[in-house]
Amino acid sequence: MEIAENRNENIVILSLVGRLDSNTSDDLEIRILSRIDEGERKFIIDCSYLDYISSSGLRVLLLGAKKLNNIGGHILLSSLQAQIKEVFECAGFTSLFKMFNSKQEAINYLNNPH
Amino acid sequence: MSKQIYIELKNDLSEINRLSTKLNDFAEANNLSPKILFALNLSLEEVITNVISYGFEDDKEHQILVHINSIEGEISVEIEDDGKPFNPLQVDEPDLTIPLEERPIGGLGIHLIRNYMDDLEYKRDGYRNILKMKKKSNTN
Numbered sequence: 001m002e003i004a005e006n007r008n009e010n011i012v013i014l015s016l017v018g019r020l021d022s023n024t025s026d027d028l029e030i031r032i033l034s035r036i037d038e039g040e041r042k043f044i045i046d047c048s049y050l051d052y053i054s055s056s057g058l059r060v061l062l063l064g065a066k067k068l069n070n071i072g073g074h075i076l077l078s079s080l081q082a083q084i085k086e087v088f089e090c091a092g093f094t095s096l097f098k099m100f101n102s103k104q105e106a107i108n109y110l111n112n113p114h
Numbered sequence: 115m116s117k118q119i120y121i122e123l124k125n126d127l128s129e130i131n132r133l134s135t136k137l138n139d140f141a142e143a144n145n146l147s148p149k150i151l152f153a154l155n156l157s158l159e160e161v162i163t164n165v166i167s168y169g170f171e172d173d174k175e176h177q178i179l180v181h182i183n184s185i186e187g188e189i190s191v192e193i194e195d196d197g198k199p200f201n202p203l204q205v206d207e208p209d210l211t212i213p214l215e216e217r218p219i220g221g222l223g224i225h226l227i228r229n230y231m232d233d234l235e236y237k238r239d240g241y242r243n244i245l246k247m248k249k250k251s252n253t254n
Contacts, residue, residue, distance in 0.1 A: 019134065021130055021134075021159055022127050022130055022159060022163040022166075022167075023127045023128055023130040023131055052134075052152070052155060052156075054155075054156055054159045054160060054163070054223070054226070055160060055163075055220070055222040055223040055226055056159075056163060058222055059219055059220055059222075062217060062219055063219055065214060066214060066215070066217070066219070069214055069215065070215075083148070083149070083152050087156070087226065090225070090226060090229045090230075091210070091222050091225070091226065092208075092210025092211065095211075096214050096217065
């Protein structure tokens with residue numbers, strides 16, 4: 001898996017490419033936790049090019065969401081492929097994460113007060 | 115092309131990569147749909163990650179044996195390891211309605227396997243765990 005990192009003002013956008021599995025989830029965990037430590041509070045995980053996720057990947061996203069929730073931060077997901085969305089549904093994660101059809105919709109959501 | 119494959123994996127998480135390559139080859143040889151391939155990838159990874167992460171109490175190298183066969187619209191998977199006894203069928207179902215603050219981290223792997231596979235069977239044979247999983251492959 002590759003993680004491409006971009007930024008839109010105060011939003012960290014992590015675009016995942018490939019497989020988020022037990023062999024690669026540590027990379028994402030380290031990236032999210034270190035950005036939180038640096039003071040970042042708004043994250044978008046762009047899944048356009050993510051073609052596989054297992055419970056190890058779900059674990060890291062939940063860990064990030066819980067940490068951010070405690071400190072008034074947000075982690076949103078965008079552009080999930082059908083098979084990835086199915087895993088989220090199966091794991092009961094659709095009630096825990098806000099999901100958007102595009103990165104831009106997620107950015108708009110974070111930029112508008114709600 | 116043979117319809118079945120045998121894979122020997124070491125107890126190292128980097129082996130998940132090699133496993134997925136082998137599964138791609140198997141799916142191609144057997145004309146399996148992307149959906150079936152995804153289910154195989156997910157279920158095998160969950161089982162093998164569990165074995166590698168929690169199955170062994172020493173630091174030695176262990177072999178995990180995987181046999182996958184495709185017969186008459188059904189994929190059968192057999193995973194054998196010499197780790198401590200662990201019957202995934204006895205793991206409780208997670209509560210998926212717990213809100214974010216109290217949602218436990220982890221415990222979803224077995225739940226995913228139950229949902230992505232059609233049949234699971236476990237036995238302890240001497241010092242080995244043997245898990246059999248089946249997936250119907252003639253539905254899309």
